[in-house]
Amino acid sequence: MELGDIPKYFAGKTILVTGATGFLGKVFLEKILRVQPNIKKLYLLVRSSNTHLATQRLHFEVFKKDLFRLQRDEKGENFGTFISEKVVVVVGDVSLEMLGVKDAKMREDMLKEINIIVHSAATTRFDERFDIAMATNTMGAFNVLSFAKNCLKLEILLHVSTAYVYGQMKGLISEKPFFMGQTLKGSSTLDIELEKKLIENKLSELEAQKADEQTIDMVMKKFGIVRANLHGWPNTYAFTKAMGEMLVANMKDLPLIIIRPTVVTSTHFEPFPGWVDDVRALNFIIDGYGKGIIRSFVGVPETVLDIIPVDMVVNSMIVAMVARSKNLCTNLIYNISSSLRNPINFSDVLDNTYCYFTKNPWINKNGKPVLIAKKMALFSTSMDEFDPNKGSKMESAIELFRPYTIFEGIFDDQNVENLRMVAKRAIDEGFDFDPRNINWKNYLMNVYIPGVMKYSMRSKM
Ligand SMILES: NC(=O)c1ccc[n+]([C@@H]2O[C@H](COP(=O)([O-])OP(=O)(O)OC[C@H]3O[C@@H](n4cnc5c(N)ncnc54)[C@H](OP(=O)(O)O)[C@@H]3O)[C@@H](O)[C@H]2O)c1
Known part of the structure; x- marks a missing residue:
C-alpha cells in the first residue's frame, strides 16, 4: 500500500502549532503552506502580552524571514492576505493550563475546530533553569496533551521530542517509549511530582533568603543539572524532555506520534538549500571555528555525529501524520536520524569544515580574511587537556556539548524505515x-x- 497524495490530506484541515517562532516550527509552517495552500486554518500559539505584539512577532520572526522568500515571490502582494486568511495568532504559553489561552471564545473555537496538533515548543537550552525547563518541556507536553484530549475533532497529536532522551546510551538506541518512572540509572526511580515539589521547595528557600534574580538563575540552573545527573541524564534539557515524553507516551487512546530528531541542521533542499536560524549546537562550533575563535574542541574523532537536515525532519513529520491517518504506519516513535543509514563521524565533519574555510575564509568586520591554519583539534574528554579555554565562556560551552561530541550511540530507525517503505513515492x-x-x-x-x-x-557581526 502506498500513501498517495500527501498534500491532499491537509486540505481543509485546521492545525495548532506550538513553537512556530522556533527553527523547526518555521520550516514546518513554510512547507505546509507551500504544499497545501488550501489548508483551512493554522492556529499559531505565540508567547506575548497581547495579540498585536504576537502578530508582530510572527511577522518579523517568521513570515519576513528569508525562509519564506519563495512564497513571497510567488504570491507577490497577495502574500500578506494569504497569511492573514490562514493564520490565527493565539497568545499563549504551553507551561500554563489550557495553554494559557485566556480568550474563552478563541479556546472554544480551537477545541471545536482543531484536527491536528504539532507540538514543537520547548526550551532548548541544555542548562536551562530547572523550574523553567520543567514547566516548558515536561508540563508543557502534559498541557498540550490535556488540551488535545478536549479537541472534538482531533486526528493527530504530533509531539516533537529529541533523540537524546536516552542520554549518553551506547550502542543501538531503539525507538522504544519510556515507561513511567524510568530513569537512565537502573538503581533509581523517577517521580515527576516529587521533582516538581523539589523545585517548589528550592524556590521557596531562595525566596526566604531574599536571593536576587541572578542567584536564583544560577541556583536553579545548577539544580537542574544535579537532578538530571542523579537520574542519569547529561543535562536539564534532555531530562525534562524525557519526562515530557513519558507523560505523553503513557496516555492511551490518543492518536499520537512522537518524533525524536537528532541534531537538526540547515535545510538540504527545501524551500532552498542552506537555510538555518541561529548559531546553536554544531552551528556554533562551525561559526566559531570559521571566525578563528574556536581552534580546538572536546570530542572523539570517530564519534558518529548524528545530524539531520531540518527539511528532512519536517518531511518525516508530514509523512508520519498521513501514514498514521491512513493506518499504513502506526508506530508511536520515530528516530529522525542519520547515524545508522548514512553515518558521518566528527573527524570527517571537521575535515570538510577546514576545507571549506581554507577555500572561503571568513571576512571580518575590518575586511580582512580570517585564515584558518589547521583542522580543529579534538581533545578526548578532560577539561585539563583543554588549557587554552580553561575558565573561559568556552569552557561551559564545551561542558554542555561534550555529551554529544563523545557520543557512542547509533540511532536505530526501523520505524522510520517502515515509514519510508510506505512512502516511496512521497520521497520522490x-x-x-x-x-x-x-x-x-x-x-x-x-x-x-x-x-x-x-x-x-x-556572522552578521
Ligand atoms: N534544533 C534541534 O537540533 C533539535 C533537535 C532535537 C529535537 N528538537 C526539538 O524540536 C523542537 C523545536 O526545536 P527548535 O530547534 O525549533 O527550538 P527553538 O528554535 O529554540 O524554538 C523553540 C520554540 O518554542 C517556543 N517556546 C518556548 N517556551 C515556550 C512556552 N512556554 N510556551 C510557548 N512556546 C514556547 C519558542 O517561543 P519563543 O520564540 O517565544 O521563545 C520557540 O517558538 C523542540 O521540541 C526541541 O526539543 C530540536
Missing part, C-alpha cells in the same frame, strides 16, 4: 526524509556551512 515527490540521499561532502561544503555563515546571528 518532494517529501524526502531518507538520510541515504545526503552526500555529506556536498551538503557540508556547498549547503550547510555556507548557510551557517550566511544566516547565523554572530
Whole structure:
C-alpha cells in the first residue's frame, strides 16, 4: 500500500502549532503552506502580552524571514492576505493550563475546530533553569496533551521530542517509549511530582533568603543539572524532555506520534538549500571555528555525529501524520536520524569544515580574511587537556556539548524505515526524509556551512 497524495490530506484541515517562532516550527509552517495552500486554518500559539505584539512577532520572526522568500515571490502582494486568511495568532504559553489561552471564545473555537496538533515548543537550552525547563518541556507536553484530549475533532497529536532522551546510551538506541518512572540509572526511580515539589521547595528557600534574580538563575540552573545527573541524564534539557515524553507516551487512546530528531541542521533542499536560524549546537562550533575563535574542541574523532537536515525532519513529520491517518504506519516513535543509514563521524565533519574555510575564509568586520591554519583539534574528554579555554565562556560551552561530541550511540530507525517503505513515492515527490540521499561532502561544503555563515546571528557581526 502506498500513501498517495500527501498534500491532499491537509486540505481543509485546521492545525495548532506550538513553537512556530522556533527553527523547526518555521520550516514546518513554510512547507505546509507551500504544499497545501488550501489548508483551512493554522492556529499559531505565540508567547506575548497581547495579540498585536504576537502578530508582530510572527511577522518579523517568521513570515519576513528569508525562509519564506519563495512564497513571497510567488504570491507577490497577495502574500500578506494569504497569511492573514490562514493564520490565527493565539497568545499563549504551553507551561500554563489550557495553554494559557485566556480568550474563552478563541479556546472554544480551537477545541471545536482543531484536527491536528504539532507540538514543537520547548526550551532548548541544555542548562536551562530547572523550574523553567520543567514547566516548558515536561508540563508543557502534559498541557498540550490535556488540551488535545478536549479537541472534538482531533486526528493527530504530533509531539516533537529529541533523540537524546536516552542520554549518553551506547550502542543501538531503539525507538522504544519510556515507561513511567524510568530513569537512565537502573538503581533509581523517577517521580515527576516529587521533582516538581523539589523545585517548589528550592524556590521557596531562595525566596526566604531574599536571593536576587541572578542567584536564583544560577541556583536553579545548577539544580537542574544535579537532578538530571542523579537520574542519569547529561543535562536539564534532555531530562525534562524525557519526562515530557513519558507523560505523553503513557496516555492511551490518543492518536499520537512522537518524533525524536537528532541534531537538526540547515535545510538540504527545501524551500532552498542552506537555510538555518541561529548559531546553536554544531552551528556554533562551525561559526566559531570559521571566525578563528574556536581552534580546538572536546570530542572523539570517530564519534558518529548524528545530524539531520531540518527539511528532512519536517518531511518525516508530514509523512508520519498521513501514514498514521491512513493506518499504513502506526508506530508511536520515530528516530529522525542519520547515524545508522548514512553515518558521518566528527573527524570527517571537521575535515570538510577546514576545507571549506581554507577555500572561503571568513571576512571580518575590518575586511580582512580570517585564515584558518589547521583542522580543529579534538581533545578526548578532560577539561585539563583543554588549557587554552580553561575558565573561559568556552569552557561551559564545551561542558554542555561534550555529551554529544563523545557520543557512542547509533540511532536505530526501523520505524522510520517502515515509514519510508510506505512512502516511496512521497520521497520522490518532494517529501524526502531518507538520510541515504545526503552526500555529506556536498551538503557540508556547498549547503550547510555556507548557510551557517550566511544566516547565523554572530556572522552578521
Ligand atoms: N534544533 C534541534 O537540533 C533539535 C533537535 C532535537 C529535537 N528538537 C526539538 O524540536 C523542537 C523545536 O526545536 P527548535 O530547534 O525549533 O527550538 P527553538 O528554535 O529554540 O524554538 C523553540 C520554540 O518554542 C517556543 N517556546 C518556548 N517556551 C515556550 C512556552 N512556554 N510556551 C510557548 N512556546 C514556547 C519558542 O517561543 P519563543 O520564540 O517565544 O521563545 C520557540 O517558538 C523542540 O521540541 C526541541 O526539543 C530540536
